Amino acid sequence: MGMKVGIIGCGSITKHRHAPEYAANPNVDEIIFFDRNPERAKELALEFGGRVAETVEELYEDPEIVAISDCSSNEAHHINSTNALLNGKHVLCEKPLAINVECAEKILEAQKKSGKKLMVDHNQRFTKAHQKAKDIIENKELGEVLTFKTSFGHEGPESWGVDKTNGTWFFKKGRSHSGVAGDLGIHKIDLIHFLLDDEIEEVRAFHGALDKLDENGEPIEVCDNVVCALKTKKGRLGTASFSWTYYGAEDNSTTIYCQKGIIKIYHDPKDQLIIEMRDGTVVRYDLEPIQTNDNQTNSGVIDSFIDSIIHDKEPMVTGEQALATLKVIEKIIGE
Template identity: 80%
Template sequence: MGIKVGIIGCGSIAKFRHAPEYKANPHVEEIVFYDRNEERAKELAIEFGGRVVKTVEELFNDPAITAISDCSSNEVHHINTSNALLSGKHVLCEKPLAINEKFAEEIIEAERKSGMKLMIDHNQRFTKAHLKAKEILDKKELGEVLTFKTSFGHQGPENWGVDKSNATWFFKKDRSYSGVAGDLGIHKIDLIHYLLDDEIEEVHAFHGALDKVDETGKLIEVCDNVVCALKTKKGRLGTASFSWTYYGSEDNSTTIYCQEGIIKIYQHPEAPLIIEKKDGSIIKYELEPIQTNNNQTNSGVIDAFIDCIIHNLQPPVTSQQALACLKVIDQILGL
């Protein structure tokens, strides 16, 4: 018997990641789409098969639907995800978990009360290069981690969104809340927590709207760039930069500096993972390239979510881990 899933919000993340990956998963029988703009939902239903509902409550109240992807904009995650959980659905929520800690706690309370599974879409954990790096670090093949640097930047959400418009909700303070920090930055915060088995506890950061303008020609209300220095609980030091103004190719690179060498991730097109050892030897792992906005491959997130439902496993990205990342974003923004 296949699983029926619902998707709330039919923007780019649903169109390019969630819907095609559900469609490709052998355990998923049907996808049910909801968007405030019904035409968008209809377009995805035609493209991927499935059907459309006119209200979000129809998703919540349909006993045949087992799981829901919350692909709505940031400011309503705490409403949609909480309601989905409390109506007995497992939920895959897009990042960030919520726009602030209070709303995140509401979601976590709904998760606790409902007993349903909640996974957050921090998809960087699932790439082959990051999984391999994690394995190397866990085995301490290069000794202890000392420092790190990570970047995530591209040309901005107006180039990725469905409408290709600078009226995008990502630029609106009341909807996006945290700008590039919550869009791209939170991914790399989660990645550092995951790779290092550690948490960032101290932050010094600069952020600002340097170049992006909204549909009226004014600088946007949220940051389009962040540069920060970070310290973890275990004493590792690092830097991070997140940007919507990298007006060339996307940068999704991370470097981990250890006692016996360096791990370079997504810095060379031919070798997504390179180890440079203290003795001068170099190992190149020719793994798959990372997903970019222009190169969509299966992220592994949907398969992991469906797997944890079928086999009753703990989700590989938990709400508590997502909350820890959200707290770092709040520190970065000085909240």
């Protein structure tokens, strides 16, 4: 007997990732969609053979719904995820976990109280190239990690969102809160924590709204670019840049510099992982292309979430890990 799942929020992330991945999972029988705009929910219910909940309470109160994906906009996560957990549902929350640490802590409290699973969609941990890089680092094949640099940038969320408009919620302070830092930056901070088995402790950062305009032609209220220097608890040093104004090919690359060589991830479209050794040896791995806004592949997140519920194991990305990442984002935007 398969399970029923609910999804709160029917924007792009639901359409491209959550709904198709639940639909493809053999353990899921039915998806129940809720959106404040009922038309959006109806459209996805038709596309994926699910049904529509008229109110969000319907999802919470339906005893047959085992798990809920919270794909609402950032400012609502601490409300929806908390309510879902306290109503006895397992929750997969989109990133960032919340708009700030205080709100995130409410979700973690609800998780402890409920005893249900809380997983956060930091999907970069799941790519084959990042998993392979983690193995290499963990096994100390290249010695210790010394420094790193990472970036994530594309031409901006107005080309990705459902409405394709400069009126996108990503540009609104009240809803997105941290702009490109919480949209793209948070992925890479989490990735560095994951790859290095470490935590970023100190941050020096600049951020600004350099180019994006809202629907009224005014500069947006949140940052569209961030550059930062980072220091981890174990003393590694690194740099990171996040941008909504890379007006060309998307950049999702990371370089890890170790004692005996370097690991280049997603620099080359064909060989997603390249190791350059100190002695001149080069090893290339053709693993799988990174997901981009134009190339949606199965992220593995939904399958992992469902697996953690069925086998009652700790989710691959816990609330505590997501909170640690959010703390760094708060330091970056200086709040």
